Amino acid sequence: MMLSLRSLAKTYPNGVEALGALNLDILAGEIVAVIGGSGCGKSTLLRLISGLESATRGQVKIHGEQVMAPHPLINLIFQEPRLLPWLTVEQNICFGIRHLDRLEQGRRLRAVLQQVQLQSYEKRLPKELSGGQAQRVAIARALITQPEVLLLDEPFSALDAMTRASLQDHLLEIWRDAGPTIVIVTHDIEEAAALAHRVVVMQPSPGRILEEIDMDLPLPRHELDLEPYKKRIRAALRRSLASTDQPELNLNEAISNRRVFS
């Protein structure tokens, strides 16, 4: 088992119970899409797996080792690119591998630039990139560390349809080439059905798994009929939204109220 989540629960200091006791096992090389309405704890789940947040109860384990803090085998791609504006594309991408020798850095840089098709952009500053290019740099920055687990928190939600489709193709190419385990949080049923081996539908108050839907279709799925799967996901989402009469929880606010250093 690559990732194992056991009785995972998170309550923020302001009392917001983001996740109840959640159990999930993820296989090596599996792509899992986590889908659900706002405030059902999807982002919190990724933050707990990445080690950015610590669980109130329960455990996250990778290869049987408990994740207590950001882990070298796990990388997280955020909803926004979060590039460091003072660094060039090249420096941003190599941000996490500065400990490696320059030869190795150069070799990996060339490989990931090829993967995300940004070969001629190394010397650009983030302000000179479009939204799609910036997100590709963010993906390259995570890939260059060669993570075994890649977490993506709605990474394409702010992009136009064309760029989104292109980046989804890139993601599948990356998975085919390097085979990382991928956990992607999304609002988009289409995206979940197109990318995942398994779709996990969550429900709020507190966040927990409502249903797991296996997508037993080969990847990529451009030519395949996804409608029956999308119907199942849609039905599960409807049940998820109907299951609570509590007002939507503002987890983003709870997360942003956390201090990030001392």
Add this chain to the structure above:
Amino acid sequence: MTTTDLLAAKERELRSSRAPRSWRPAVGAPLAAVLLPVLGFLVWQILVSSGLASGRLVPPPSRILYALWQLQKTGELYHHLLATVGRVLFGFLAGAVAGILLGGVTGYFRLARRLLDPTLQALRAIPSIAWVPLFILWFGIFETSKVALIAVGVFFPVYLGVSASLSSVDRKIVEVGRIFRLSGFDLVRRILFPAILPALVVSLRTGLGLGWMFVVAAEFMGASEGLGYLLVDGQQLGKPDQIVAAILVFAILGKFSDGLLVLLTAPLTAWQDNFRREQE
């Protein structure tokens, strides 16, 4: 053609139409900067020369330039100028270093902020002149007390700028550092310090401006050299041309040092995507 190819073509097109990056000011900027003072001087000179104004208490530019020439000829100008510049330089360095260090500590560590910040904010509210007698008692009448007073003037804006900007660094980019498992020192060096550089530059410029103000106060307290001394001397001997000449030198020095600071720090903040750069 795939969506990727289409995107790549769109990006190439955008790239070819983009202007080269530059942080240098436009060529006409220095000329525009001196236009207003030169016009003001010309108008005043014409008013005095034509007898419409007496120019007794506010001397015309010709008399100010003559006073400057006389001071320069005797070597007095350089002597006083060097004394003032030296004091501002040492005071600025001391105040800026202390401001950056203490601002960094209180901005980064919550406990340090709780312990130190209230006291420092209370000290900030004390008028600068109130320090003068104490500094003379502590450090004597000579250079140390003057440099200390300037350092106090520089310290507070730098401290406040560093501390406040550190506290408000975007959580999202700090999390990038955490995901890549940066140590506390690396987080400061690779994320926090670069992130606050633009605010630090503004604080340093404010501090430097205050440094030039405080040097006058410092040189009023019994100096025998410096541009502040020229002001006192001009007042006591009834030489308004010398007073205005010294004020003019202060203005030129202040503007020059600020410009130098901006020039030296411009490459460090060239990454900013701001409105002004868009216009240039």
